[in-house]
Amino acid sequence: MDSLVIAGLVFVCLFGGAMGGMWASRRLKEQHLSKETQEAVKLGVGMVAAMASLILGLMTASVKGNFDSTSRDVQQYATYLITLDVALRHYGSDADAARAALRAYTSHALDETWPGQLEPRPAEPGQVGAGPTTQVRVTSDVSEARLSQVGRLIRALDPKTPEQNDLRSEAVERYKSLSALRWVLIEESATQVPSIFTVVLIVWLTFIFMSFGLFSPINAVSVSVFLLCALSLGGAIFLILEMSTPFEGIIIIPPDAMQKALQHMVK
Template sequence: MLLTLAVAVGFIFLAFLATALPGMWMRARHGTQQPMDTRELARDVASRIGVLHGLILGLVFGQVMGQVNDLYSGMREEAAAAEHIYYRAGAYGAPQVQEAARAYLEAVVTHDWPRQEREAQLSDEGWLAFRRLSAATLALQPTDRAHSKLADAMQDQAFRIEHLRQLRGYEAGMHIPYGFWFAAIAGLVLIGAVFFVHEPSRKHMWIAGAYSVYAGIVLFMIYDLAQPFHGLIVLPPDTFQQALGAIRSGI
């Protein structure tokens, strides 16, 4: 938590420097008093850059939020698939499949999540638990139509779990492209540079500082949300815990 807060402060400080230093350099080079045409041109350029910069931040923020929502939906579906296998195995009369489904959910909670937080990878224990579950469903030998339907449904759910598990592994290692960070910092630098046309009064510095802080917070949120299993805002394994709770309750 302390490391994450330090990173957040670092983003805000970087945004402040990226905005303040170019303006200071431009004032030192061109002075604090500028003619009207220069001030109007600077305002026009700042507005255009600000719109583009805000659009870039908004698009990337929306994309990251969409990926997090998709990931959480996949987690719910994965947990539900394992729970469905458990109850269908009960209807089939296959306790070995029920035990494998329960073991898979436990492996996700106790092994997958800690490793996703540490290394942004799925655990070997989770993969072994899934393979045992898949092997248990494939080993079923139905003797009538009802058992055949249940076996097919369990195997389909097992294949779905494998697909969703792979997606979860890919999302755990997701990173924001470096090109975005370059465009985001460059936008702050250019906006800060054209601030030189305004007198460096305390009021103006407070306004520029407020913009820098807000931009730093948005950049940190994008960085943090791009790491869904590590950081200030993380996805908990609550869906898998709820599935385990339902199984243990015997409902």
């Protein structure tokens, strides 16, 4: 479900719960709103609030950790691309085809993962597929085919000097690291926030806001505060869900490192 829809649902439930508590307080008998009752309710709600804070903290830590890890891996991936291109460049003209394939793959990966960041580019001769994408796709058969072609061209190199032999070995090892890290990024592309966590958290927060409204005076200040608090918590849930998809939505990992890698290749 879209993060904005869930955030809106959180706001409606929380603010509705507070207003429901205010509405209920006007229809309860006085003994049900006594000081002793308020103390008992505060004690129970305090325990629920502590658990809600724990769940919210766990969700935040999980998605933030994955987001930061993915950002570092993207930078490492760009570094692997640059060092592989440098090794092929030093190899000589025999590696031009492999370098062209590597540039084509990098351009396609950028266009596929960050749509709209690059101008449409024509397909390289002999490459699979061409043209920009309009939807974020961290992995596809086209990307895998392009990267596999880079590997085939590197392995097909026929070194004629000891230096070329060393550069070919370096390129093969860098290609293996690149392929492995690509699958790591695919796995990191989305942190699955358990739906049950979100549902339970919404229920708990709604109950908490309902208890707040139950013993709050009905005036503009109270309603405004509950409105702002509901908006704040809805915003917090929105940020958590947005960060759970590092390549989609409003909060994404910037493509700067990959763009610099591509710029380095075309020099």
